[in-house]
Amino acid sequence: MWELNGIVGKGDAPPHIAGTYSGTAVVMGSGRCIWDDIKKIGPAIEKMGVICINDMILHWRQRVHHGVSLHPEEPPLWRTLRKTNRCDANHVITHSHRIPKGPDNIPISNHGLDYIWDMEKQGGGSSGLLASMIGLALGYDRVILAGVPLDDLGHFFDPPDVRTSFNALNIKLEWQEVDRFYLKGRVKSCSGNSAKWLGEVPQEWLS
Numbered sequence: 057m058w059e060l061n062g063i064v065g066k067g068d069a070p071p072h073i074a075g076t077y078s079g080t081a082v083v084m085g086s087g088r089c090i091w092d093d094i095k096k097i098g099p100a101i102e103k104m105g106v107i108c109i110n111d112m113i114l115h116w117r118q119r120v121h122h123g124v125s126l127h128p129e130e131p132p133l134w135r136t137l138r139k140t141n142r143c144d145a146n147h148v149i150t151h152s153h154r155i156p157k158g159p160d161n162i163p164i165s166n167h168g169l170d171y172i173w174d175m176e177k178q179g180g181g182s183s184g185l186l187a188s189m190i191g192l193a194l195g196y197d198r199v200i201l202a203g204v205p206l207d208d209l210g211h212f213f214d215p216p217d218v219r220t221s222f223n224a225l226n227i228k229l230e231w232q233e234v235d236r237f238y239l240k241g242r243v244k245s246c247s248g249n250s251a252k253w254l255g256e257v258p259q260e261w262l263s
Contacts, residue, residue, distance in 0.1 A: 057176070062238055063193040064176040071171040073149070074193050080261060081105035081196040083124075083187045083204060084112045086211045090203025093246035097202060100262040104200070107191050108148075109183040110134075112203065115213075117143040122194070124187040126178075128152035132168025151190050153178045177238065180230050182206065182222060184250070188243045189234070198242045200257050205248020206231070228253060 058070050082097065082104045084090065090112070094101065105121045113123040113134035120138075123131040131150035138148065151171045155163045173190055184204035191199045203212070208223040210216075231253050235243065244258065245251040 061192050061195060062240060062242075063189055064238070065193070066174040066176065070193060071173065073171055075195040077105055077195040078197060079103070079105065080198050080200060081107050081121075081191045081194075082200045082202050083184055083191060084108045084116055084202050085184050085204035086110065086112045086115060086213065087203040087205045087207070087248065088209050088212050088214075089205050089247045090212050093202035096246050096257070097200065097262060105191070105194075105196055107187050107199075108134075109187045109204075113148060114138055114141055114143070117141065119144045119146055120148045122187075122190070123148045123150045124183060124190055125152055126183045126186055128154055128167065128169060129156040129164075135168075151187075153186060177234055182227065185231060185234060189238060192239070192242060198244070198261060199239075200261065201243065201245035201250050201254070204245060204250055206250045206253075207248045209248075223249060 058065050060070055060074050082101060107122040107124055108116050108120045110125050113120060114137050123135055125131050135148045135150055149170045152169055153173055156167050158164050175189060188199050206222045208219045210218045210220050235254055244255050246257055
């Protein structure tokens with residue numbers, strides 16, 4: 057087992073990129089609140105590491121430093137599509153918790169992921185939780201959740217009547233357990249249930 061910045065993983069050592077970052081990172085999800093949350097962060101976001109989850113890798117057209125998903129086949133795809141979506145051209149470093157598998161259940165060798173994180177907790181509370189843990193393992197001192205409300209209000213691109221299923225007791229308990237043992241108050245949220253469970257972003261984090 058390895059331990060770095062409070063995050064525990066399996067194996068002799070974490071990926072070699074671990075511990076190479078510092079400061080504040082923002083984890084961006086595609087909840088309906090994402091654009092309002094980004095406004096709350098304000099100009100400070102320009103000095104933060106940007107970790108996008110799932111399709112936000114495509115929709116955030118400015119610089120994305122890291123792309124993360126519990127669906128390991130997706131980050132390389134979204135990274136490729138950025139080239140056709142008038143996005144910042146810098147390389148997006150992609151991460152997941154396992155190598156994707158093909159229809160025959162055989163691991164894909166040319167999967168396009170840059171780093172695989174075999175951590176003690178694999179982010180069962182959502183891709184946002186996996187991204188938060190990877191952010192801390194990368195060395196960031198604190199993580200801000202934007203567009204990760206963990207409610208049932210849908211994504212920003214959904215029709216108004218479409219709902220999601222993140223507003224569930226098991227997800228709440230997973231986040232609270234991981235916060236107690238691993239995040240330890242270093243992850244805060246701009247809105248929604250995640251702000252209730254983890255606390256709102258302190259103003260000094262945005263200074």
